[in-house]
Structure formats: C-alpha cells, structure tokens
Amino acid sequence: MKSLISVIKRVTKYQLFLPVICLFLVLIINLIQTPSFFHITMKNGVFYGYIIDILNRSSGLIIMAIGMTLVVASSGGADISVGAVSALSGAVCVAALGTDEVYKMPYFASILLALAVGLLCGIFNGFLVSFMKVQPMVATLILFTAGRGIAQLVTGSFILYVKPKNFEYLGSFIPGVPIPTPCFIAAFLAFFTWLVLKKTALGMYIQSVGINLKASRLVGLNSRMIIFFTYVFCAFCAAGAGLISVSRTASIDANNVGLNTELDAILAVAIGGNSLAGGKFSLAGSIIGAITIQALTTTLYAMHVSADQLPLYKAIVVVIIVALQSPVIIKLFRSIKSRLFQGGLVKEAVK
C-alpha cells in the first residue's frame, strides 16, 4: 500500500503528468463520441483520419508554443502578438507571390521575405521588452493591434488567393509523401530547438534569467540579449506558423489568420506544466499541451460550438490552470495536506 502511494506520488510529481493526463482525457472523450477516432485510412496515397487531422492542424500551434515557451520562461510574460505576426508574415508572403498563374517572386525568396518580416517584428518586441524594459504584454500589445492593421494594408483589405498548386505543399502534402508536411516542419523545429537548448548552455541560461534576472546578470549572463533572443525566436516561429496556415488554404484573410492563437499558445504552455511566471520550462510539455488544445478544439467543433465562442471555454481553463499555480492556492493545499497528515499521525498515536 505504502509503495503504491509513493509510486503515485512520484508519478504525479513528474512534470509531464498534467499534460499527459489532459491529452488522455480529451482522447477518451473523443473515442466515446466517435468510435472510429483512431482509424487511419489511406486515400489517394496519403493518410486520412482524425488523429492525422489533429496532428496536422496542431503543428502550427506546436511551432508557436515552442516560441512562446521560451518567451514565458525567460521573461515571465507572454508574447500576445503571435497571431498578428503570423497574419502579417502570411500577408507579406502572398503579396510577394502575387495572385497570378505564375509567381511574381521566386517561391523560396518570398518565404524568406515573410520570415524576415517575422524576425523584424520579433526585433521590435524584443527591443521594447529587453532594452526598454517595458512589460512584455504591453510591448506586444502594440503589434497585437497594429500587426493586423499592417497586414490589412499589405493585402489592401482583400482576401487574396495564390493560384499555383505547389504553394499548397507547405500546408498540406508533398506528392508521394503520405504524412502532412506541417508535421515534418513542427517535428524538425522541435528537435532542432531541443538540440540547441540541451546541447548548448542556452536552455539553462534562459531558465536562469527567468528565475532571477538580477542574479543572472551578476553571474555574468547577458540577460538582456537572452530575453531579446527569445522574443525574436518567438516571432520567427509565429511567422512560420502563419506561412503554414496561409499555405493550407492557399489564401490570406488578414482578419482571420492566426485569430485567437495567442490564447491557444499561452494555454499550451500552461497545460504543459510550465509556470507562467517564468523559470523552468519543458518543451515536451508545451508540445503535448498544443496537441491537447487542438484535440479539444476539434472536439468542440464536432459539438457544433462556433469558432467565435471557443475563447469563452478556453479562457475559463486558462484561469483555472493559472489559479492552481498561484502561490496562495499552493500554500492553501499544503496547509490542508499537512493538517490531514497530522490528523492521521495523531490517530495512529492514539491507537
């Protein structure tokens, strides 16, 4: 009995416990609703099925969540401009390619241009946060509202369509490959980021800056540059996610690309067991969190909840998760626990 309790204790202490349980719950609910949930079939040489669809749709969110994790870890704030940045970079990419039968600009050049625009947004955010010492959310609030405005100017407030077929490869399938391309991109980015963070000291530096900025500076870390880097990286990720989302529909609607994704990305980070106050982080947790949210979104769509209504439920989840992380609540839990524990001891002593 005692060993069982200790095993449970060890398992619940494991950082990925919460995200895995959440994902598990969502999948179970889905399985009950649609028994064919885990079926994967082959159609026209590509895989089809709920699971593939969720993985495909969540890859954009995974990419954003990776960037957001680093931002949250290093600065204890969040980048709320990710949705607007993805819309902007998507708009730039489509505007560069043009809406004719042939590209106005070479394919790769325009993608690089869009990523460069993302980097510029990141530099703006990072400059405000790290060098001007503005609170992260206020600094990113500027692009949160203005970014979509600039995207509207780029597209001239129209919905633009890209005609050549190979534009869609990035967001759907490359001919002959049965797995959606976004999954590859997300997997590659996750692996690459993990490699860089684990094999160099950068990951530790980011955690150290997030835990105590002043102490890290006194130790000799360039705290400002590290925070700056995370914001640039986050905007870069957002731009990538925007490109995928634009390529998926082969069109740009500056009002709707990446709409409400900032909340999803923050939610993914929070569900992943990361503290929103900064410090230690787990990339794997955020990735599982992102998949969980996409699964949840798909489930809610299946239950005929409109896309505009989703934020209501997600906001409640965010508040609950964040409240559970609050020092006051943790203290309360501890005191209840110790009281229960002490009560048990007293009973045993009486016996």
Next chain:
Amino acid sequence: MSKLQLSVPQIKEIHILQRTKEKLLGHNFLLFVTIVLFIVMYLAGLIVYKDKNFDNLQVFLNLLISNSGLIITAVGMTLVLIIGGIDISVGSVVAATCMMLAAMMERGNIGALPAILIVLLFGTVFGAVQGWLIAYLKLQPFIVTLAGMFFARGLTAVISLEMITITNETFKNIAQYKIYLPFGGYLNRKGVMVYPYIYPTVILALIVLILAFILLKYTKFGRTIYAVGGNEQSAMLMGLNVKRTKFIVYIINGFLTTLGGIAFCLNTMGAFVELAKGFEMEAIAATVIGGTPLTGGVGNVFGTLFGVLIKATIETFVSFQGNLSSWWSKIIIAALLAFFIMLQSLLVMRKNKKSRAKGLYV
C-alpha cells in the same frame, strides 16, 4: 561684496525656476509633452483642413461625442495603471456590454433602464472576479485580464453570432437627445443660427472624469491607490490594506468599463462579435500618452483626457483625408504608444541612474 551674493528676489526666482524645471522634467514632463502635442496637432489641423470646417467648434465637440465611451473606460484604466496593474479585457467587455444591451432590449423585451442596470451589475461582478484573482490569489494582471478578454469576447459570440441593431425607443431618445451649448453659434448656409451641441454621454464622461479626479486627489482611498502603486511593500508596511485597495480598484474599473460600454453603445446603436476590437489598446494608449506610466504610482485623469483627444484628432485627420484606410489611425496610435512607452522608460532609466549616482540603489 563678491559676485556670488544674490538678492532675496533673485534667490526666489532661481528657486522657482529650479522647481519648474524639476516639475517639467519629472512625470509632469509627459503631460506637458502630451498637451503640446495635442495643441500642435490641432493647430496643424486648423491650417491643413481649413476648407473642411476644422475650425468649427462642433468638430471639436465631435471629438468628445464619438469618444465619450473611451474617456470613461480610460479613466478606469488610469486607476488600474496607477495601482501598477493593467486591464486588457476592456475592449471585449465593451463588446459584451453592447451585445448584452442589444440582446436584452431587442430579444428579451427588457426596458432600457433595467437592461442598463443589469449590464452595470455584470461589469461590476466581472471586475470583482478579476480583482479577486489579481489581489487575493496574486495572479499576474496580464494573464487574468487576457483570459477575461477572451472570455468576454466568447460571451459576446455566445449571446449572438449575428449583428443586432437597437431599436428601443427610450434608448434611442437618450442617444439622440441633443444638448445645445448657449454659445459658439454660427450661421449656416441658409443663414440660420446654429448652436453646437453635445450628447448626454459627453456630460456623463466629464462627470466621471471630475469624480475620478476628486477621488484620486482629495480622498484617503485615492492617496492609498498612489501609495500602493508606488511601492506595494512600503504601502503594506505603512499599514495600508494593499489587497483590498487593488480589489476595489478593479471593481471600479469593471464598473467604469461597462459604463463606457453603454456610452459606446449609445453611439453605435448596435452590436456584433467583432465590435470594439483594439479598444483596449486605445484605452491604454490614451492613458499612457496622457502621462500615466505603466510602472504605477504616478498619473492623473486629465492627462488621460488629452490622450483621448489626441487619438480622436488622429482619427479625424484620417477620416478627413478620405482616401486612407481606417487601419491607418490604429497603426499611428500604436506607433504613438510605442514612442511614449520608450520615452517613459528612458525617463525612468535616467532617474534610476541619478539615484544610483547619489548612492541610492534601485
């Protein structure tokens, strides 16, 4: 006698000069910049748009009329910023307010006044929940109000996905009740004397502004807000109830946001899901441009009024220009916000550097 000896009036003069300089370079400097900016912009408008009647008093009053909701909301935001917090949920709450009003009056057959009271109650409760999470659970205001922002936007969509236009008679009468000013009349093209007018919302906004000014300047609670915003630890050690002050400020803010939402609704006479998008940034921008820094402890509501006026003038320019997309005004305001934030943080850094030079560690 050496040259260094000065007469008493001279010393007094130098003293006054120094104090004025200190005042101008302190946080009043920002207010000063704002007022100068507004005057310059308005004068520029007078010159550039002379043929479009920019010099008409009514144009100036229209700035107030179309932004009365923003003034009320921004006053709430000023209180929140002074206490060192932030509220980015205001845009969505305004949208939810309008949607609730419209749904209650058009679909629920509830009278205008009960609907307004219910909405105000909703705003107060909403503010109280946010305030409780921030003050007593010690959550970050950003995260809480970000969640609040999406919650209220989702709520708007849950109430109705379609646009609702308000046709309630009482509400319409309030919205269109013109109050003519006794002065500033001019002859129109037909030769009839026309007096400039305002709507009741403007008077409401000005009352809120004055009440907030009195609250901040002359009440114990107002001074507590500054103390808490300046330094929470010191305020606590002084024996002030930090948590309760924060809680109450967020409640006031929630109330004012819905009040602003009602004024906003009286202008739009309808509601849809995407209403008032980016309103939170306008409110924050107006407050910050008005000289209330994001760091808390400093600020006043009259600066906020000028912040709103600057925003309104930019919008008027964009609409007078005619061929510009309305997105331009948002982008310009965002740029102004960025500029003022940078200015403020430079000022703070300068101050810190000075104190460090004096041997004080910050």
